[in-house]
Amino acid sequence: HGYTASHQVLLDDAGLQDAFGLTAQEFSTALERNDLIVDAVGRVGTSEVTRLGATEADMGTIAALMDAAARGERVADEVHGLRERLRLTFAFA
Numbered sequence: 758h759g760y761t762a763s764h765q766v767l768l769d770d771a772g773l774q775d776a777f778g779l780t781a782q783e784f785s786t787a788l789e790r791n792d793l794i795v796d797a798v799g800r801v802g803t804s805e806v807t808r809l810g811a812t813e814a815d816m817g818t819i820a821a822l823m824d825a826a827a828r829g830e831r832v833a834d835e836v837h838g839l840r841e842r843l844r845l846t847f848a849f850a
Contacts, residue, residue: 766801
């Protein structure tokens with residue numbers, strides 16, 4: 758049916774420190790400033806974007822946006838552009 762087997766990615770605290778010099782909370786805050794939402798303990802959920810029809814290529818774009826936001830870049834406009842393109846694909850009644 759095209760769904761993922763799991764809808765969460767757990768971010769490694771040590772990896773965040775090594776890559777960005779950020780705690781999970783600081784990483785979450787950096788992303789949220791750009792309208793990329795993750796929870797405070799560093800879990801990134803993919804179910805919502807999958808439900809909205811995101812493809813594997815879109816996931817690569819989302820990962821690149823997350824990387825740029827964590828490095829302090831302003832990517833909110835790109836995030837909004839991606840969101841405008843996505844449309845509800847999977848829904849259960």
